[in-house]
Amino acid sequence: NAGVTQTPKFQVLKTGQSMTLQCAQDMNHNSMYWYRQDPGMGLRLIYYSASEGTTDKGEVPNGYNVSRLNKREFSLRLESAAPSQTSVYFCASRRTGLEAFFGQGTRLTVV
Amino acid sequence: SQQGEEDPQALSIQEGENATMNCSYKTSINNLQWYRQNSGRGLVHLILIRSNEREKHSGRLRVTLDTSKKSSSLLITASRAADTASYFCALPPSGTYKYIFGTGTRLKVLA
Numbered sequence: 001n002a003g004v005t006q007t008p009k010f011q012v013l014k015t016g017q018s019m020t021l022q023c024a025q026d027m028n029h030n031s032m033y034w035y036r037q038d039p040g041m042g043l044r045l046i047y048y049s050a051s052e053g054t055t056d057k058g059e060v061p062n063g064y065n066v067s068r069l070n071k072r073e074f075s076l077r078l079e080s081a082a083p084s085q086t087s088v089y090f091c092a093s094r095r096t097g098l099e100a101f102f103g104q105g106t107r108l109t110v111v
Numbered sequence: 112s113q114q115g116e117e118d119p120q121a122l123s124i125q126e127g128e129n130a131t132m133n134c135s136y137k138t139s140i141n142n143l144q145w146y147r148q149n150s151g152r153g154l155v156h157l158i159l160i161r162s163n164e165r166e167k168h169s170g171r172l173r174v175t176l177d178t179s180k181k182s183s184s185l186l187i188t189a190s191r192a193a194d195t196a197s198y199f200c201a202l203p204p205s206g207t208y209k210y211i212f213g214t215g216t217r218l219k220v221l222a
Contacts, residue, residue: 004153031208042199043154043212050208058209090153092210099144100201100210102153 002026006091006103013081013110021076021106023091029101031094032074034058034066036087037105043090049074081110115143115200115213123219130187132216134200135180143176143183144201146212154199154212157185192222 007022025032030051035043035058045058049068063085065077074093078085086109094100115134124130134143142161146154160167160176160183167174173186187194200213 031210033210035212037151040217042214045209045211048208048210056208059211088151092154094210096208097141097203099156099159100146100154102155104153105151 004091004093004101004103006089006106008106009104010107011109013078013108015082015110017081018077018079019081020078021089021091021108022073023075023103024073025091025093025101026072027093027095027101028071029093029095030071031096032068033092033094033100034064034074034076035090035092036060036085037090038087046076046089081108083110086110115202115211117198117200117213117216119216120214121217121219123221124190126190126192126220126222128190130190130194130218130220131184132198132218133182133184134213135182136200136202136213137181138202140178140202142203143174144203145172145174145183145185146199146201148197148199148215150196157198187218190218190220192220194218195220 004025033048034046047066052071089106091103092100115136144159145157176183197215199215
């Protein structure tokens, strides 16, 4: 049982490049989430998906897009990366009313 | 803001001592959850307390919830060096799938 799997684990981008962070869960959870965590800070919600086919903005959505491809997969896209998007990105999934399970994180550096 | 505010922001104690951290919030909630994060890794769920519960125990962890004061506390008894981590409260507000985390308490347990 893999839980929540994120790829890649590390990425370096040049300013203006685009990339997609992948997330997949095998727990049949309805809700999925993308967070970013800056050094020494808490988690900030970027986007979330309450169920397959729906997505909603979180606290810091600017500069990002998401796709809930199916129940298992929720991807995060940076269309034109900026240095301010240097961060650690976490994907999570949960069943309504219960705890969340997190991936290992993607460490993204934009130079 | 729906976010929980935790205090203290940082806490340093000796091994064997107890550690207490608090989470205050503003919205109504169905439950409140506590998580641990070890040095930039994904968060791990510790304990969930429902809005109709006042206290809950799990091993060396004790969580209390006071809905009238909109606050919760996490007590770690007989702390160990391995408890060194950041601790976050999570608030799934009623009627929404948004899942917001508090600002976190950085706990350091000195051997």
